[in-house]
Structure formats: C-alpha cells, structure tokens
Amino acid sequence: MRHLKTVVGLVLTAVMLFPVYWMINVSFTRDQDMRKSPPNWFPVDGTLDGYRAVLDQQLPYLGTSLAVGLGTVALTLVLAAPAAYSLAKLRPRGGGVLSFVLLIAQMIPGIIMAMGFYAIFLSTGMLNTVPGLIVADSTLAVPFAVLILTTFMSGIPEELLQAARVDGAGARRIFWSIVLPISRNSLITVSLFAFLWAWSDFIFASTLDQGGDHQPITLGIYHYIGNNNQEWNAIMATAVVASIPATVLLVIAQRYVAAGVTAGAVKD
Numbered sequence: 001m002r003h004l005k006t007v008v009g010l011v012l013t014a015v016m017l018f019p020v021y022w023m024i025n026v027s028f029t030r031d032q033d034m035r036k037s038p039p040n041w042f043p044v045d046g047t048l049d050g051y052r053a054v055l056d057q058q059l060p061y062l063g064t065s066l067a068v069g070l071g072t073v074a075l076t077l078v079l080a081a082p083a084a085y086s087l088a089k090l091r092p093r094g095g096g097v098l099s100f101v102l103l104i105a106q107m108i109p110g111i112i113m114a115m116g117f118y119a120i121f122l123s124t125g126m127l128n129t130v131p132g133l134i135v136a137d138s139t140l141a142v143p144f145a146v147l148i149l150t151t152f153m154s155g156i157p158e159e160l161l162q163a164a165r166v167d168g169a170g171a172r173r174i175f176w177s178i179v180l181p182i183s184r185n186s187l188i189t190v191s192l193f194a195f196l197w198a199w200s201d202f203i204f205a206s207t208l209d210q211g212g213d214h215q216p217i218t219l220g221i222y223h224y225i226g227n228n229n230q231e232w233n234a235i236m237a238t239a240v241v242a243s244i245p246a247t248v249l250l251v252i253a254q255r256y257v258a259a260g261v262t263a264g265a266v267k268d
Contacts, residue, residue, distance in 0.1 A: 020243075023236050023239055023240060024236075024240055025040070025041070025042065025043055026232055026233060026236040027050050027051070027233055027236035027237040027239075027240050028043035028046035028047060028048070028050070028233065029043055029046065029047070029232075029233050030045060030046075030047045030049075030233070031231060031232075031233065033045070034232055034233075047233065049233060049234065050231070050233035050234040050235075050236065050237030050238075051237045051241070053231070053234040053237065053238075054234070054237050054238050054241050057220075057224070058217065058220050058224070058238050058241065060214070060220075061215055061216060061217040061219065061220030061221075062217050062220075062241070062242065064130060064214045064215055064216050064217070065198075065199055065216040065217040065218070065242075066245070067130055067214075068130055068133045068134055068137065068198050068199075068201075068216055069194075069195040069198040069199045069245075070195070071130070071131070071134035071198075072134050072137040072138050072141055072194050072195065072197070072198035073141075073191045073194045073195050073198075075134055075135070075138045075142075076138050076141040076142050076145050076190065076191070076194040077145070077187065077190070077191060077194075079138070079142050079145075079146075080141075080142050080145035080146045080149055080190065081145075081149060081175075081180065081183075081187065082175065083146050083149075084145070084146050084148075084149030084150040084152075084153055085149075085153055085175050085179055087099060087146070087150045088149075088150045088151075088153035088154040088156075089153060089154075089156070089161065089179070090171065099146075099147065099150065102143040102146050102147055103143070103147065105139075105143045106140075106143050106144060110140070110203040110204070111203055111207075113136070113139060113204075114136070114203050114204050114207040114208065115207070117132075117135075117136050117139075117204070117207070117208055118207055118208060121208060127208060127209075127212075128208070128209050128210070128211050128212030128213070129209070129212065129214075130214050132208055132209070133198075133201075133204060133205060133208060133209055133216065134198075136204040136208055137194075137197060137198040137201055137204060138194075140197050140201075141190070141193065141194035141197055141198070144190065144193060145190035145193075145194065148186060148189060148190050149183065149186050149187070149190060151186075152183055152185075152186035153179060153183055153186075156178075156179060156182055156183075160178065160182075161174055161178065161179075164177075164178055184256070185256045188253050188256040189253075189256065192249055192250070192253045195246075195249060196246055196249070199216075199217075199245065199246055200218065200246070201216065201218060202218040202219075202222070205218050205219050206218075206219060206222070217238075217242045220238065221235070221238050221239060221242065224238055
C-alpha cells in the first residue's frame with residue numbers, strides 16, 4: 001500500500017510539473033522546430049537564442065521586479081511586525097475590530113484597489129514609479145502579515161516577557177530583543193509571501209506602471225509576447241528566468257515556514 005501511494009504521488013507530481021518541463025523544453029527549441037508534429041519531447045538541436053534575448057532585453061524588467069519585491073518585503077515588515085506585536089501582546093482598545101478590518105481588506109478585489117490607487121497616485125505624482133508599486137503591493141501583504149504574525153506572537157509564553165520586564169526591559173526592548181528573534185520563522189514566512197506577491201503582480205503593474213520607465217518582469221513578458229508572438233523560445237526563456245528567484249526562495253525558506261515559532265524559546 002505504501003508503494004502504491006508513492007507511485008500515485010509521483011504520477012500526480014509529474015502531471016503537475018509537466019507544464020514547467022514543457023516551458024523549459026520550448027525555451028531551448030529552435031523556431032523552425034516549434035510546429036513539428038509530433039513535437040520534440042526533448043530539446044533536440046537546442047538553441048540558446050531565447051536566453052540571449054533575455055539578457056539583451058529583459059534584464060531591466062527583472063531588476064525592477066527585484067527592487068519592487070525587496071521594497072515590498074521591507075515595508076511589510078516595518079508596518080506589520082509592530083502592529084502584530086501590539087495586537088498580540090499589548091492588546092490595545094479596538095484590537096478585535098482592527099483584526100476584523102484586516103481580514104475584510106483581504107477580500108477586496110485587486111482591480112478595485114488598483115483603480116483607487118490610480119486616482120491617488122495621479123494626484124500625488126507616484127504613478128509610473130517604483131515606490132508607487134511598492135506601496136500598492138504592500139497593501140496586499142500587510143494585512144496578511146499582521147494576521148499571521150499576530151497568531152505567532154500570541155503563542156509566545158508570557159513568562160518570557162514577564163522575566164524581561166522584571167529585568168527592566170520596556171515594550172520596545174522586549175519587541176526588538178525577544179519577540180522579533182523568536183518570531184524569525186513567521187517573519188520569514190510573511191517575507192516570502194510578500195516577495196512572491198510583488199514578484200508575480202500584474203494587476204497593479206499594468207494599471208499603475210503601464211507607461212513607466214521601470215516596469216516589472218510581468219509587464220516585460222506581456223510586452224514581449226505582444227511584440228514577438230512567433231519567438232516562443234524567447235518567451236519561454238523569459239518565463240524560465242523569471243521563475244528562478246521565486247523557486248530559489250521557496251527552496252531556501254520552506255523549512256522555516258513549517259517550523260514552530262517558540263521552539264526552544266523556553267526550557268522545560
């Protein structure tokens with residue numbers, strides 16, 4: 001029975017990953033071989049022309065996406081971590097209402113938020129700018145981050161914080177020296193999701209940065225498909241390169257995402 005489950009799992013995994021394999025295969029396929037019937041299941045007589053096109057044309061888009069992703073992570077942590085600490089441990093008045101509002105905020109369709117941001121950015125001069133995209137993408141990440149971090153921080157033993165207060169530590173020192181180090185796994189989790197949302201965003205990018213000088217990779221792929229709809233190897237090569245940062249982050253951070261927040265914090 002165990003072997004049967006393993007086989008079924010491998011088959012399902014292969015089916016789900018087949019589009020990824022086909023994307024990589026096509027990225028190495030020559031233009032004249034694209035319409036072969038039957039198609040080449042392996043990149044026979046492969047070419048690197050698609051990846052050369054990426055290096056020549058898509059690097060600025062990748063750089064912009066990296067800047068927007070890292071900026072979104074930084075802004076999300078700066079706003080969400082103190083807010084979560086306040087809700088979890090300081091328990092201010094109206095904390096329950098605020099948590100409910102943050103939950104409702106996640107249900108608002110992105111296109112509606114994009115229209116609102118368009119009107120705001122148009123009057124403030126932030127339209128078609130990288131900071132504008134960072135602010136917009138953070139509105140998706142911050143509510144999620146606050147809810148996740150609040151859950152994690154609520155599980156931190158009060159005895160640990162009380163001991164710090166007895167030693168003379170204030171709320172700020174406790175937050176910086178105790179809560180944040182213990183919450184490392186949750187911080188990595190929300191950072192990962194914030195980066196992935198910003199990296200893969202298309203709605204905000206196409207609405208708020210369509211005419212900007214610095215556009216993210218999602219718009220780069222979109223424009224590339226429109227301008228080169230016959231060069232599928234270059235299009236797929238762009239998609240492969242754009243998938244690498246997200247894949248690397250997922251592989252590196254996966255063990256932190258599942259780890260317990262208070263593991264080892266208090267000795268028995």
